Amino acid sequence: MHAAQDAIEPPAPGAPGSEPPTVREPTEPREPAEPKHDQGSPATRTPTGAETSTGPEQVGQQGAHLTTAQGARLRDTDHSLKAGARGPTLLQDHHLREKIMHFDHERIPERVVHARGAAAHGVFVGYGNAESVCRATFLGKDVKTPVFTRFSPVVGSRGSADAVRDTRGFATKFYTDEGVFDLVGNNIPVFFIQDAIKFPDVVHAAKPHPDREIPQAQSAHDTFWDFVGLHTEASHHVMWQMSDRGIPRSYRMMEGFGVHTFRLVDASGGTSLVKFHWKPRLGVHSLVWEEAQLVNGVDPDFHRRDLADAIESGAPPQWELGIQVFPDTPEQTFEGIDLLDPTKVVPEELAPVQPVGLMTLDANPTNYFAETEQVAFHPGHLVPGIDVTDDPLLQGRLFSYLDTQLTRLGGPNFAQIPINRPHAPVNDMLRDGWHQDAVHSGAAPYKPNSLDGGCPFFAGADVEALTEVAATVPEGHKVRESPASYADHFTQPRMFFRSLSPVEQEHTIRAYTFELGRCYEEAIKERYLGVLAEIDADLCAGVARGLGLDVPSRGPTGDVGVQRAQDMPPSPALSQVGQEWPVAGRVVGIVVDTDTDRGQVDAVRRRAIGDGLVPLVIAAHGGQVDGTSVQRTFATTRSVELDAVLLASCPPPAPDADPVGDAGAAPLDPRIAVLLQEAFRHAKPIGAWGAGSAALDAAGIPRSAPGVVVDENADTVTPEVLALLGRHRVWERLTGASAS
Ligand code: HDE
16 A cells, blocks of 8 residues: 555544534635645545545545646646647647546436435434334444435436425435445425336426426426326325425425335334434424525525535534334225325324434535435335335336436446445445446356355345345236325325415415416416315415416316315424524624624624524625624625624615615615515514614614514624524514515
């Protein structure tokens, strides 16, 4: 081994025992970042800390000399070799050819769905309480397992925006001692379709129109609503998407769901059925629609930046893994709900979610392509103790994920890519193929053999993975049909809508109205109103009013033979309103000017940092204002990056700007007026003290409005504003016609 490799052995991000990231504010002006660990010498570990024997995996710009890929030193990389300074370029210039050839092939096909994503490393620690139902060792008490989690909108392509209305992927790779376990879930617990054979249909309908390839990253168009109106098993998923869940505030504030029912196996072979849940420590929160639209223009990378900034600033997001456990009966139903139907939830009130471990994402990827782009998840990557069920959607996925990687990652050896390497020893008999990195020794990659001493040997029944649980397979003829229970498409969407608070219901009505309003075909809108009529009369009437169409008197005209909706008790756990949550990682803007009391601002910043928040000082110009460092200027900030606003001043407009606000009010910079008006409309807490109170008047914000805190002193204003932030929004402001 090279001496330098010995010297620099970076701690594996997120691996057990690695240090937590340094606490610092990413937005504070600072010296150039310290070299990242990959800018040292090549390391002998994969990004997740797995040992590798196949040479350097992490190579950065380091070392004294620029070289070719073959290690030959170069003197110039700016000029191609030419016959005279103004003459033709010579084919013999290897550096030119190698550089251009490599560049020409830098791109690989993006994922056919979930193309855009953001990911982080972390660690999962088991609570040990799942042992009675599952023998997977990573769930054992205090067992630490490195993880890599990728979040992703579904429809948009790699360069699309983050804050679109869409489902989000939530995929976690657990590098367990027993092999890799992938939990490839979504932030919505149900899916559009009940059978994998419909996946190409729903994706073709949701993706941009084939002629002009628009619209990008959204479902507000004819083909999507055409499909979901004719294929009403999608109604439940669509309802979640149209609710606030479709526009999450942050990946850190999303639930995750395994969607399908899985089968757990305990140490003595006993089985149970289970649904997996991820519960975010920060609660489940969403953007409001106008905010999401602004975000997509102001900061298309909003969710990606938010995740990376939170980790870098020392507020690593956490989720508890929870399970809903059901008896493994031959019917595979629970309280009348078909557990094999991926369009159905089991309300938490009927089967509580029991926490079994905690995931902390505490390290950002070093290289987006190597890690976030090349990671390959698969719902069939299972460890002993976790098995699949006959859910026809899951069964089809078991084929798709292996298959898609062949094209995306260029051959069958993608498990050898560093981010995909198991931490458990690998001893397969898979050989050769594109991008084979291993130098396999041995003469007999087959079994049985005598030439390699019979190696490798088989595992005992107690540790083998991919166990065939002796589940009964119903006898019958080969058929292309669904069970009768799959024909209930409307009971659960009705239950979901009726479980929401009035303000969430209003948002949902507006979302349907907007999306259907963007369709051109009248028949598509009318057909979907039929679907909504079956789900809930008020919902249907609200959307029909917005579209200017009649409320249909009949139920859906799509799928033939579907059942009428039944009434189920509402599930309060589905609403996002009404609870208090930690505020760590939230962003608070503090507007200052030369008249601001610096001592008070320093105290507010200390308090905010102490609570794990990110305070951003906002002023007319960068640098410093009376000794206070400025992180954002009036030109570089918009309300959408702030969760709350504190006003320590009423900054006047630049001399050449038009005045805003009422005559008689103090003059206020128009950009701050817009910032305040947006923050107010989006129900964000606003606090003001001293001269800051005048900014409220100038922006037309009533001092007495809910969630507006005004006092002489920052000491009294700040705690109140932070307490309001714990409820996510000032919900009272979001009712009525002016709501966003
Ligand atoms: Fe996926 N899905 N999916 N999916 N899916 C992919 O695999 C597929 C489904 C999910 O961050 C693809 O590697 C089929 C449900 C996530 O890399 C592909 C069906 C759920 C991700 C694929 C489904 C998911 C994917 C594209 C219907 C939630 C991103 C690239 C049977 C439980 C993973 C890739 C990442 C990605 C197929 C339905 C979640 C084509 C055929 C249900 C989070 O293989």
